[in-house]
């Protein structure tokens with residue numbers, strides 16, 4: 135059970151925050167809600183109060199009838215300052231929806247309402263879920279605010295893409311669904327599991343995660359459906375096993391692991407540069423990112439106009455094969471693991487071909503023709519190919535799959551250290 139302070143700012147997506155309160159209380163969490171004055175124009179305090187079972191505050195000078203206590207907790211004997219007491223008692227502060235205006239205030243460190251004042255006073259994890267019009271989200275000022283907040287350790291979720299509030303408009307800017315918000319809260323508040331055997335102690339592990347985006351113009355790109363879950367699970371499990379982990383994250387909006395170092399990139403070229411910079415000091419490379427094989431040969435600085443033509447041609451050019459490039463420069467003491475996103479029949483054969491052609495120690499094959507595993511799914515089902523054998527891992531959560539991949543890495547390194555061929559699985 136977590137104590138969750140929910141800050142609601144002004145936007146049409148404020149109605150989704152009601153469903154989050156319902157889901158979170160049903161899951162056993164205790165919530166207090168604070169609202170910006172603008173958010174009350176979209177959803178009233180009475181709805182939040184009814185669902186959370188606690189008073190809702192909006193003004194930093196307002197007296198809190200619950201004196202900063204969460205449902206189920208005893209109120210203190212004195213009358214504390216509401217914003218200080220609320221943030222002192224909470225395990226996590228979620229701002230959802232975070233409007234462009236509130237996001238900018240958080241980045242600038244303003245304290246001009248109860249929500250922003252609480253954010254400044256909070257020492258707990260801060261989770262921000264932006265929701266706004268796609269053009270406001272894409273604006274360089276908003277993007278700079280996101281980068282600044284992330285650099286301070288704030289978890290800023292990527293907004294979902296789809297239909298927006300303004301009629302007929304589509305794009306990136308939707309508040310993630312309440313279930314996804316609850317998932318993010320629980321990931322950040324889960325108590326740490328006691329440390330198991332630390333098989334990767336002293337090793338530096340480089341993981342790539344997510345999907346690259348290759349710009350067509352200032353607002354459009356060629357991309358793919360990778361969420362980054364597989365890569366982030368590998369990173370978390372490697373950190374659990376004692377490794378020093380760096381993740382090169384391509385457009386991943388998932389919560390960050392405080393034990394891991396992140397380098398954020400967008401394009402295949404940036405991903406390659408980040409990997410090349412870290413490769414020399416890497417012991418284990420886990421290449422889970424879905425890297426674009428092709429990118430627009432030319433990207434336009436502004437937004438392409440529709441014009442009168444019914445068709446538009448975009449010429450694509452090959453991107454460099456990053457993994458093959460790294461493998462060509464590898465040392466014998468490094469362990470290189472590639473992933474193979476294969477579609478339907480022949481997957482293992484293509485995987486074996488990648489193992490040999492890219493000079494890798496292992497290839498993790500997943501069938502991306504299925505919707506219950508692979509891209510953007512919570513689970514995966516993989517076959518791990520090495521020179522000595524094949525390990526089949528039945529459908530399991532991505533953290534469990536990650537652990538199985540790392541077990542193979544540990545076995546490969548043990549066999550290499552002993553000068554023996556790696557044992558067949």
Ligand code: PMT
Pocket residue numbers: 343344359360361362363364365402421422423424425426427453454455456457458471472473474475476488500502508509510511
């Ligand atoms: O992120 P999730 O939603 O959790 O989904 C996980 C996943 C399905 C993306 C992941 O499990 C996966 O399969 N990643 C590899 C996707 C991919 O690009 O596969 P590929 O068969 O096209 O490439 C083979 C390998 O070469 C990969 O390790 C890839 O990172 C690498 N590659 C590919 C192209 C390129 N230009 N450079 C590369 O280094």
